Amino acid sequence: MSEKNEVSKNTESKKVTNYNEYHLNNDVSYYRKYTNYQWITGAITVLLLLWNPFIAVIFWIITWSLEKKVKVSPENESIWFTVPKEEWKQYRESHNIPIYKQYSKNHAAKFDNDVTNEKKIEAKDQHNQELQAEYQKAVAPFKNDGAIKAGRYYFDPHREEIFMDTTLLDKTYKIYKFSDIVSFTPIEEGHNETKKHGITRAVVGGAIAGGAGAVVGAMTGGKNYDYINKLGVVITFKNNENIRLILLDANFKKGSFVANSYYQKFHDVCGVLDATISKNTQRLQLEQQKKLTHSQNISTADEIEKFKKLMDNGVITQGEFEAKKKQLLNL
Structure with a gap:
């Protein structure tokens, strides 16, 4: 009964310790947790600071160098376990987790969404390459022409x-x-x-x-x-x-x-x-001349059409129409 209660207690707190089987997984986002060793040595260091700051610094350096393992947990805190300090250092550096944010559960690391970030970086690189290719294609003719x-x-x-x-x-x-x-x-x-x-x-x-x-x-x-x-x-x-x-x-x-x-x-x-x-x-002058000529041709055609109607209506004779037509066409 006691064993079942212990298992239930561990399950409720979601804390599992295992010093041998667990290792850092690059596909999981971890953060570092404070250990009892750190709490104790930290308290001693604070007390030493009140007495002799120099000795306190020496003590902190020694205790820090003696610490060989660190306590880590995934961000969902499903488990926690200890790993060698060197293993954690390699993980932290490879995932761009700053030292001052390694204890933060919501640290702003590249790994917060590693797969998405990698895709974004790849897409950005591809976009930049396409832009560079377009630029080179645009500027090359000017350089080749000796502009x-x-x-x-x-x-x-x-x-x-x-x-x-x-x-x-x-x-x-x-x-x-x-x-x-x-x-x-x-x-x-x-x-x-x-x-x-x-x-x-x-x-x-x-x-x-x-x-x-x-x-x-x-x-x-x-x-x-x-x-x-x-x-x-x-x-x-x-x-x-x-x-x-x-x-x-x-x-x-x-x-x-x-x-x-x-x-x-x-x-x-x-x-x-x-x-x-x-x-x-x-x-511009040529375009203006073309427009003027086109306008004049339209005006001449309109005039000829007007005299043609006068001839058809018997107002003027065929001879008068032909004479006027030649005059308008500068013949």
Whole structure:
């Protein structure tokens, strides 16, 4: 009867001790429990602290090193058992359980849901790999074409596109089409005379004075600066989105090697943009001319149809209709 009561008592408390058969299972989440040894040595250490802190520290180190087993339990506390301290250390490190959380039942360890976390990590890694593959696929043509690299932007006259590359802090990238550029403003500021260009090269319906490169040449040559402080361009697109590309934002003596290298990049970018504006303007003029011609053809057809009805109704003669038709068709 006594044996049955003991079994019942153990079952109710859900505590089972076994020092030989139980080992840590990587598929179970455990936490560490305080042992009687720890409670006793801890109390002694506190008392020693009140007497001599140095001796208390020495005592705690010795008793800690003498402890060879630790008491552990699953989070559901179905059982508890002891394992070698080294075995627990390996388990704790492999499951990323911090030392200060090893006694917490609801410790924030990676193993709280190990299978789910592994799947999440694998899914995240796969997603990152897919994003990286998409990025490489997008940027490769610009690099292979030898596009002009300025800041985070690649200007590719062959593809007629601008690629905004990623940075260390910004992992987004984007492709802009040359055909969507409506204007650009070169920025050139000197050390002694701060001057931002007021001339903006823009796509317009009429003719633009000078050929491709004329605007850039007029605005970037022969400035009376001793030092150059800023070089860059502001590019505006059809959707009112802007790219503000600053190539140089520091003080360099004009004519120096550094300043000349930035000027070279500045001229290359402005040259591409100037040619693009000219091309876009020609394209716009051609589209406008086509619309005008189409409108005129519709108007001429309507006029001919109107005189045809007058002829059919006997208001004008066949000869008068033919004469008017030739006049409208410029024959």
